[in-house]
Amino acid sequence: xxxxLWLIPIVPLAGATVNGLAGKRMSKSAVSIIACxxxxxxxxxxxxxxxxxxxxxxxxxxxxxVFFTWIASGDFVAKAEFLLDPxxxxxxxxVTGVGFVIHVYSIGYMHAENGYYRFFSYMNLFLFSMLVLxxxxxxxxxxxxxxxxxxxxxxxxGYYFDRKSAGDAGKKxxxxxxxxxxxxxxxxxxxxxxxxxLNFGEVFRQIATxxxxxxxEAGVGILTxxxxxxxxxxxxxxxxxxxxxxxxxxxxxxxxVSALIHAATMVTAGVYMVVRCxxxxxxxxxxxxxxxxVGILTxLMAATIGLVQTDIKRVLAYSTxxxxxxxxxxAGVGAFSAGxxxxxxxxxxxxxxxxxxxxxxxxxxxxxxxxxMGALRKHTPITFWTMFIAALAISGIFPLAGxxxxxxxxxxxxTRGHHFIWLVGxxxxxxxxxxxxxxxxxxxxxESRRSxxxxxxxxxxxxxxxxxxxxxxILSIVGGFVGLPVWMNFGPNKFFLFLEPSLAMTYRPxxxxxxxxxxxxxxxxxxxxxxxxxYIAYRMYIRRPKAANELANRFKYMHQFLFRKxxxxxxxxFLFIKPAVRISTGFLWKKxxxxxxDNTVNGTGRMIEESGSLLKHxxxxxxxxYAAWIMLGTxxxxxxxxxxxx
Amino acid sequence: MxxxxxxxxxxxxxxxxxxxxxxxxxxxxxxxxxELMLNAVNLAFVAFSKHLNQVNGQIIVFLxxxxxxVEAAVGLAIMIxxxxxxxxxxxxxxxxxxx
Amino acid sequence: xxxxxxxxFGGIAxxxxxxxxxxxxxxxxxxxLVVCLCAISAEYLLLNAPFIAAVQVIxxxxxxxxxxxxxxxxxxPFSAAVIRDKKKYLSYLAILLGAFALIxxxxxxxxxxxxxxxxxxxxxxxxxxxxxxxxxxxxYLLPFEVTSVLILIAIIGVVVLASRRQS
Numbered sequence: 049x050x051x052x053l054w055l056i057p058i059v060p061l062a063g064a065t066v067n068g069l070a071g072k073r074m075s076k077s078a079v080s081i082i083a084c085x086x087x088x089x090x091x092x093x094x095x096x097x098x099x100x101x102x103x104x105x106x107x108x109x110x111x112x113x114v115f116f117t118w119i120a121s122g123d124f125v126a127k128a129e130f131l132l133d134p135x136x137x138x139x140x141x142x143v144t145g146v147g148f149v150i151h152v153y154s155i156g157y158m159h160a161e162n163g164y165y166r167f168f169s170y171m172n173l174f175l176f177s178m179l180v181l182x183x184x185x186x187x188x189x190x191x192x193x194x195x196x197x198x199x200x201x202x203x204x205x206g207y208y209f210d211r212k213s214a215g216d217a218g219k220k221x222x223x224x225x226x227x228x229x230x231x232x233x234x235x236x237x238x239x240x241x242x243x244x245x246l247n248f249g250e251v252f253r254q255i256a257t258x259x260x261x262x263x264x265e266a267g268v269g270i271l272t273x274x275x276x277x278x279x280x281x282x283x284x285x286x287x288x289x290x291x292x293x294x295x296x297x298x299x300x301x302x303x304x305v306s307a308l309i310h311a312a313t314m315v316t317a318g319v320y321m322v323v324r325c326x327x328x329x330x331x332x333x334x335x336x337x338x339x340x341x342v343g344i345l346t347x348l349m350a351a352t353i354g355l356v357q358t359d360i361k362r363v364l365a366y367s368t369x370x371x372x373x374x375x376x377x378x379a380g381v382g383a384f385s386a387g388x389x390x391x392x393x394x395x396x397x398x399x400x401x402x403x404x405x406x407x408x409x410x411x412x413x414x415x416x417x418x419x420x421m422g423a424l425r426k427h428t429p430i431t432f433w434t435m436f437i438a439a440l441a442i443s444g445i446f447p448l449a450g451x452x453x454x455x456x457x458x459x460x461x462x463t464r465g466h467h468f469i470w471l472v473g474x475x476x477x478x479x480x481x482x483x484x485x486x487x488x489x490x491x492x493x494x495e496s497r498r499s500x501x502x503x504x505x506x507x508x509x510x511x512x513x514x515x516x517x518x519x520x521x522i523l524s525i526v527g528g529f530v531g532l533p534v535w536m537n538f539g540p541n542k543f544f545l546f547l548e549p550s551l552a553m554t555y556r557p558x559x560x561x562x563x564x565x566x567x568x569x570x571x572x573x574x575x576x577x578x579x580x581x582x583y584i585a586y587r588m589y590i591r592r593p594k595a596a597n598e599l600a601n602r603f604k605y606m607h608q609f610l611f612r613k614x615x616x617x618x619x620x621x622f623l624f625i626k627p628a629v630r631i632s633t634g635f636l637w638k639k640x641x642x643x644x645x646d647n648t649v650n651g652t653g654r655m656i657e658e659s660g661s662l663l664k665h666x667x668x669x670x671x672x673x674y675a676a677w678i679m680l681g682t683x684x685x686x687x688x689x690x691x692x693x694x
Numbered sequence: 695m696x697x698x699x700x701x702x703x704x705x706x707x708x709x710x711x712x713x714x715x716x717x718x719x720x721x722x723x724x725x726x727x728x729e730l731m732l733n734a735v736n737l738a739f740v741a742f743s744k745h746l747n748q749v750n751g752q753i754i755v756f757l758x759x760x761x762x763x764v765e766a767a768v769g770l771a772i773m774i775x776x777x778x779x780x781x782x783x784x785x786x787x788x789x790x791x792x793x
Numbered sequence: 794x795x796x797x798x799x800x801x802f803g804g805i806a807x808x809x810x811x812x813x814x815x816x817x818x819x820x821x822x823x824x825x826l827v828v829c830l831c832a833i834s835a836e837y838l839l840l841n842a843p844f845i846a847a848v849q850v851i852x853x854x855x856x857x858x859x860x861x862x863x864x865x866x867x868x869x870p871f872s873a874a875v876i877r878d879k880k881k882y883l884s885y886l887a888i889l890l891g892a893f894a895l896i897x898x899x900x901x902x903x904x905x906x907x908x909x910x911x912x913x914x915x916x917x918x919x920x921x922x923x924x925x926x927x928x929x930x931x932x933y934l935l936p937f938e939v940t941s942v943l944i945l946i947a948i949i950g951v952v953v954l955a956s957r958r959q960s
Contacts, residue, residue: 667792668789668792669788669789669790669791669792670785670786670789671724671785671788672715672716672719672724672785672786675712675715675716676716679712679716
């Protein structure tokens with residue numbers, strides 16, 4: 049089955065095509081069966097491929113399948129090739145698994161929406177693009193998937209295209225991503241220029257062994273440049289400073305989209321790419337430092353913004369940005385496996401949180417403001433309990449999934465000497481617990497602040513929506529067990545061991561060995577941070593519900609500063625958008641376009657018209673005149689012969 | 695007589711025909727000028743044929759004559775149709791194919 | 794003797810050609826052309842091409858020109874009230890162009906005599922009907938057959954064109 053890798057992305061593509069072309073004339077159930085079936089089949093094939101990969105010896109877990117030569121131009125050869133190794137196998141399982149669950153959820157969530165088939169067609173197309181991205185065996189094919197997911201993200205954010213805010217958010221996501229993509233493609237160019245190859249294996253082998261074209265000691269500068277350019281791409285796709293601004297706005301899309309694309313899969317593509325290119329990154333210490341700093345700053349900043357947001361999806365969006373920051377910290381300190389580990393567990397619990405939020409919104413008839421919810425626990429028990437589990441998981445409470453992965457990141461930061469980074473990450477972990485439980489308490493506990501209208505329709509979601517919640521809830525609990533840390537005495541971390549072949553080419557400096565006791569202490573510290581965060585949230589939103597407002601009033605400016613998201617959008621607006629608009633209208637449009645280009649184009653047309661109206665008299669319908677022209681032509685030829693030939 | 699004399703005679707006849715083609719306003723006259731030009735070319739062919747001591751030139755002349763006959767037949771038929779439709783043989787009146 | 798004959802018939806041909814152009818009436822033009830054709834056929838005889846000369850007289854002067862005369866008779870171009878001349882200057886331009894071409898062509902034509910005869914071209918002798926027949930039915934068989942197709946096409950075309958449609 050491992051030989052049928054191409055089926056994994058092709059099945060969703062077929063689903064997208066069928067639904068996109070014929071979905072309008074099909075019943076909703078047919079559309080859902082096709083879409084979910086495609087995702088499900090893809091998941092099953094991924095599972096089979098994964099187990100086939102497990103059967104191979106660890107050194108052989110690098111299955112490269114070439115389908116055809118895509119571009120051949122002189123030296124440059126790009127093939128359509130898929131690479132299945134532990135890293136991509138984890139990714140395809142996450143993408144198709146979580147994707148399938150969210151597809152099922154969407155049946156219930158989207159049942160009343162217009163353009164039902166359009167939604168599912170886009171979702172399947174997204175799965176296809178994402179799978180191409182993670183399975184790609186070279187940079188160029190990866191870029192195809194990279195752009196594909198960007199396109200699907202744009203289409204799905206703007207799904208409610210009749211709302212201006214949704215259209216704007218879609219455009220914002222698209223444009224901000226483009227900025228990152230420029231960096232990514234420049235990085236690819238530089239890779240090709242340096243290594244004369246785009247295949248992952250080839251490039252990494254050249255770096256690891258040091259080839260003739262690329263001696264090991266000479267290339268540090270160029271590796272740093274490549275790494276930084278690739279990281280620019282990652283900041284765009286994975287919403288890091290300074291390009292994170294599109295992700296919170298992307299919440300304009302339907303909630304399943306937020307869960308699938310803007311929490312579980314697409315936004316993690318940047319992390320995946322950095323880990324995939326770890327042989328490059330690990331040899332560029334400067335770039336790694338940049339990644340760590342950007343990652344931790346993003347984590348902290350997004351967490352602080354998340355503390356005060358009142359829109360349920362925006363809290364989760366900033367939480368996502370923050371968690372992505374963690375993943376980059378992991379990659380930046382050189383703990384690439386830990387980043388992927390967190391990517392996986394985060395996909396479970398963040399998808400669950402979003403789907404739970406969707407369920408809440410569904411129950412509240414579209415209300416998203418946390419301040420108008422409260423005491424929903426009795427009405428939506430399944431949603432409450434699953435979201436509660438997810439909140440525990442993301443906060444890092446033992447033994448849920450988030451604990452293992454987050455602890456692993458913080459521990460790696462400490463052992464690799466980034467003590468200050470550890471401290472900031474530690475504080476951020478506390479904040480994470482706080483804002484997650486703030487969300488839980490505000491939505492499900494305390495007193496009802498709901499409107500009469502919302503009360504009227506209040507109901508638990510149908511089985512197609514709660515089922516996925518339960519599945520993801522279970523995954524959020526057990527997901528971390530695949531990577532039990534060393535100090536628990538179950539032997540080496542299984543997950544890291546599994547990923548090992550993918551990181552074979554990665555340069556890894558010696559890490560000082562710590563005792564298990566030490567590590568255990570740090571694990572307790574992370575739990576402590578989470579517990580403190582939860583306790584503060586409990587004090588502020590359950591015991592003394594007024595405390596939050598009092599605090600906000602006391603630190604009015606601080607609160608406002610955080611609530612308005614550090615005024616980053618306004619800053620960007622002032623720094624980039626306004627000048628761009630002014631230059632565009634003032635010079636490019638009114639002067640350059642109207643004055644120069646339009647006049648050139650119109651002038652060309654007018655010139656041809658004028659000369660044509662002059663020349664048309666030659667064609668006057670008189671045979672005699674034509675004959676005279678022929679004779680003139682003959683004479684011209686004769687003149688040429690007489691004067692230039694003899 | 696050498697080749698040049700024949701060629702010059704041929705050229706004179708040809709140019710007379712060509713000029714006549716432009717000067718004449720009557721379709722039949724123009725056709726006559728056309729025949730004149732063809733004959734001038736034929737003369738050149740035959741002159742070359744003798745000069746090179748070759749039979750090919752005469753074969754070509756033979757073929758040209760066939761084409762001329764065909765062309766005359768078709769052309770005259772067109773003339774009849776033209777006259778039938780327009781009631782005139784003046785070429786300057788048949789100028790509808792223009793801008 | 795040959796020179797005299799050349800100039801004699803050449804002069805006749807040229808004068809007849811000018812007459813073709815100069816005559817106001819089409820009928821006289823056609824008759825001038827007949828004279829011209831006959832003079833040219835005499836030149837053919839001087840050029841040692843009796844077959845072509847015969848064909849010239851029989852087919853050209855005999856058949857084609859008669860066809861012309863038929864059409865002239867049929868259409869009666871003299872009755873056509875106005876022969877319009879939309880571009881008067883064209884006539885003068887034509888003479889001018891002709892004269893100019895004459896000047897330009899003269900040196901070109903002169904250069905042929907001195908040009909060496911191409912190699913391998915002297916094989917076949919010229920003139921006799923037998924040789925022409927040989928060449929026509931061996932080397933030039935395909936063009937010869939194609940001319941018959943051409944004539945067939947012409948016949949069909951002429952019939953279609955000239956037949957009055959009953960509609």
